[in-house]
Amino acid sequence: MTHTKTKIQLSYFSKKHLKGCFSWGYSLLFVLVVCLTLTVASCKSEVINNSTAKTQNAPSNLTRVVRIGHQRFGALFYLKAKGSLETRLAEIGWSVEWTEFAAGPPILAAIGKGKIDLGYAGVAPPIFAQSDGVPFVYIANDSALPGSIGIVVPQDSPIRTLADLKGKKIAATKKTAGHYLLIRALTQGGLQLKDAELVDLPPAKAREAFVRGEVDAWAIWQPFLAQLQETMPVNFLTDSDGLINDRNFYLASRSFASDFPDIVKIVMGETRKMAVWITRNPERASRFISARRGIKRTTARILTQSRSYDLLPIQDSAVEEQQRISEIFFRLGLLPDRIWIEDVIWKQRLDL
Known part of the structure; x- marks a missing residue:
């Protein structure tokens, strides 16, 4: 590379003036170096914090959120009222966002649109959702309860x-x-x-x-x-006695279940604890939900006693029954193609 030498006419500057310029230049250089050092240190600190956040599963300033859709019945409804899931997840830097739905189809639609991560629905909504290509998986199920x-x-x-x-x-x-x-x-x-x-x-x-x-x-x-x-x-x-086994399912976005299996297991574990408590204490549970959610005591009692409050790892019998129901919908022309329930069962094991 060729450099062009520039001749500087020092005669234009007095020694005093020149000394002042160099003094001012050194001061400016010192300030720039200090600022640059602080900036690099700040960036380095931020990278360390981000790395720590990932290692510690998100500190409070980077809290992750699990979004749960529920209906006005079931163990999730009671779990929301109690607030114990929030306490459990806060220990590892997660929070909970609850959304109530009137029925199962909008819960599956919300999963499909990426608006919620977990949900709860009866026998039919997941079948239609699978047919529509919603990316979800069955996580667990309640026991069948005819007559509800x-x-x-x-x-x-x-x-x-x-x-x-x-x-x-x-x-x-x-x-x-x-x-x-x-x-x-x-x-x-x-x-x-x-x-x-x-x-x-x-x-x-x-x-x-x-x-x-x-x-x-x-x-x-x-x-x-x-x-x-x-x-x-x-x-x-x-x-429904003798016609259908009114069973409900716990469902999750396929991506969420794949990326955060431990969070899914924690949510299911806390839900099962609540389900066991309701089953063992139906009268206390009806008083609890009546007081917390403003439901009439008589309605709360019926609500508590009309369902089977448990949570089981997805059962073969439930999968088989879902397949039979899907075949009926298909034969009636309500599904465009035959589906296979086995294709959307979560492969992780729930140790409950």
Whole structure:
């Protein structure tokens, strides 16, 4: 490289002036060096903090969040009210974000959109979600509890048998256990799904339509059933006993379960502790949830006693039954393709 020498005319500067310039230059250089040193030290400190955060699984200023979707029943509902999961996860730098949903389908939709990490739903929603390509896995299940949902009509309704539902309007939330119960009940009554008019409504809207007489019957689950019975007398056409095993599943985003299996296991462990406590103390549990969530004591008691509060590693019998249900939906044309439940079972072991 060729350098061009520049001749500086020192005659323009007096010695005193030149000395002052060099003094000022050295001062500026010193300040720049100090600033640069502090900046490098600061950056180095930040890298160390980030490394420590990863090693210690996120300190308080970098808290990770597990987002859980729940319904107004089940052990997760009670666990949220108690707050013990927050205490457990805070020890390792995690917090909890709870979201309540009226039914299972929006919980699966939220998992699919990346809005929540874990959820709880009945037999039908996961089947439709799998068919729609939602990336989730089954983590655990409750024990089957026949009789916890039903099809009701107003007490003064002329409808007395399942066969009487022909040509009637029946409120049900599509892609839920209520929807599946309706299919099974109509079959038992010698009817097909096309023989009645299914009015697809979420539980709150369905209740309004039922009370106003805009629909003839309603396929619904707890606690909405108990809340309805507090306001008006109804007759049961059938419950789920002998038609479906009303089982619920704990579900997780596939990516979250893969990236944070230990967090999934902690959440499931704390949920199971709560489930065991509810089962052993149903009256105390009903008082607890009534006080914490503003539910009437009678409704809280029904809510507590109408479900099976436990949590089991996903069972082969549950997988087999889900497959049978999916086959029925497929044969009815409600699923575009056959699915295999085994494809979305979490492979990790839950030591509960």
